[in-house]
Amino acid sequence: MRIVEGYRFVRNKYFFLLFIQVILFASVLNYSCKNNNKVHKEELEGLQEKTKTRVIVTTDGEGDDRMSLVRFLLYTNEFDVKGLIRSSSKFHWKGRGDVPGYKWKDDAWIENHIEAYACVYPNLLLHDENYQSPEELKKQVLTGNIDLPGDMEFETPGSNHIADVLLDPDTSAIWLQAWGGSNTIARALKTIEEKYPERKTEVSRKARLFLIMFQDSTYHSYIRHSWPELTVIVSTAFESIGYPWRKRVPEELQQYYKGTWMNKSILFNHGELCNIYKERLYKPNRRTGDFISEGDSPSFMHEIQNGLSNTENPSWGGWGGRFKREGGLWVSAFDDNDKFKTIYRWIPAFQNDFAAKADWCIMSYDSANHHPVVKISSKENLIEKSGKKVIIDASMSEDPDGDNLSFYWWQYIDAGTYKETISLKGSKEAIVSFLLPHDIREGETIHIICEITDDGIPALTRYKRIVITCG
Known part of the structure; x- marks a missing residue:
């Protein structure tokens, strides 16, 4: 009798274990079917491009520069920021001696942006550990040639810093972004020409100058003839994301700039950094939340590693526009006979990207969205x-x-x-x-x-x- 009972126990135990295995297998299969497109967070870094693009920003502090810097800081996970330099332009300068300044605002605005970035930095790290620390960013803030428009008479801490980066042993490209005039960059190049003329070819190979139109005279008066081998891109299509966007962007795409979208996606309940953006858009005479301008953003949107590989050749086109070679320069080209389309065709993608980064400021990893990883069977x-x-x-x-x-x-x-x-x-x-x-x-x-x-x-x-x- 005991043998029979023992047999029944073993048999029941066997079927019980078999049942558990079937349930577990079904659960795994179901999970696999639901997540066939999923790559785990810890695997993501190995699948995406790891090399961070080296960039230096020079800015005249224009109102739209201040909005551009909000977006820029949300992309410091992709950039190796080597400088945030105050400069001047024909629209903004501080003044010197008997020459008064013109529309020059507070000197500390970049530092104030970084302070706001510091508030959301811990949450940004939940989404990408490659975000540059606020402490490191603060070290990159320097004052360049700010006294007069086109001023490049004297060396400044900012211009010397740019020169040092251009002369460092790293041979990878360094993108010099002129959100205002190119004068501080020009002063850095002149310092190199005066002190290290034998290194001009070396510097020309790795420097990439991106101008948002000509905001002072220094390209034509100095850079063009003294640095003919330098890669220089000048955008005149920036108005697709600049002040005249209502005239440049097709009606069906303007929804991404309207207050309804901006209020929900960027301006409200997205942390201290986006609050700066909101303060710019919600002044007493502006209550809708409509986008105003980020005319300088194409200078860094061009370098965002989204898979378009446009930094390999400016004529290929990407979020910062598409360009053609003309008279020693890369100038804005035309898509379908419309130069503004070279930027506005990407508006849904780059605005949604901005919105996702704004979400990263406040949301947990599981609550926010993250970029798909594209894999193809062929070479590029x-x-x-x-x-x-x-x-x-x-x-x-x-x-x-x-x-x-x-x-x-x-x-x-x-x-x-x-x-x-x-x-x-x-x-x-x-x-x-x-x-x-x-x-x-x-x-x-x-x-x-x-x-x-x-x-x-x-x-x-x-x-x-x-x-x-x-x-």
């Missing part, structure tokens, strides 16, 4: 013969939050040198295919953009650019 630069069928698979792309992903493949015609439209099969699927046209000439290029957007709130977009050269 292909050489193919005419008539060749090209297949590119992006189905291995992932999302850190397990969000569903939508795919959109499109031909960036203005960025390529082959100007006819090609047919993309599966343009809204994970896998796209197309034939390299028979009339494409050797050396001509076609740019295909893989645009992947998640269904989180706000929806976030990342890209891969595939450049096919006929060879």
Whole structure:
């Protein structure tokens, strides 16, 4: 009798354990099916670009500079900030001797922004540990040539700091952003020319100067002829995110600049840093919350590592605009005969990106949205013969939050040198295919953009650019 009871016990125990295993297997399978696009947070850094772009900001303290700096600080996880330098312009200067200043505001505004950034910095670290510390940012704040418009007569702490960075042993690119005039940058270059003329070629190779129009005379009076090998980009398409945006941006895209969107996404309940932005938009004569201007933001939006790879070639185009070579400069180019489209075509993506960063100031990791990780089966630069069928698979792309992903493949015609439209099969699927046209000439290029957007709130977009050269 005891043997039979023992057998029954063993048999029941066996079925019980089997039942538990089945339940566990089903749970794992269900989790896997629900999270097939998910990449864990700790794996994310290995999948995204890790190299931080070196940047130096020079600013004249214009009102829209102060709003640009709010957005800029939210991207210090992607930038290695090597300088935040006060400078002048033809619109703002401090004054010297008998020459009075013009529209010059407080000197400490950059430090005040960093103090507000310090308040949200611990929460930003929950989302990306690469955010630059407030202490390190404060060390980068210096005063450059601020007395007069176009002033580059004397060396200043700011100009000498820029010169030191340009002369350091790091050969990686350093992006010099002129949110105001280029005079402090020009003074740094003149110091190098005077003291280390043998190093001009070396400096020219790694310096990248991004101007928001010509806000003083120093490019034409000095930089152009003394530094002819320097890469210089000048944007005149910035009005898509500047004061005249209502005239430049199509009506259907203006919703991302209107108070309804701004109030919810940026201005209210997003921490101390975004409060600075709100204070600029909610002055006594402004009550709607409508966007005013960030005319200088294209100078750093150009360097955001979103997968468009436009820093490799200014003619490729990205969030900061697209450019063409003209007279030793890179100047704003045209998309569909509209230079402002080179920026406004990206408005939904870069504004939602801004909104997500604002959420990071206050939300936990699990409550906020994060960028999808784009993976493609091919190289990003292909050489193919005419008539060749090209297949590119992006189905291995992932999302850190397990969000569903939508795919959109499109031909960036203005960025390529082959100007006819090609047919993309599966343009809204994970896998796209197309034939390299028979009339494409050797050396001509076609740019295909893989645009992947998640269904989180706000929806976030990342890209891969595939450049096919006929060879």
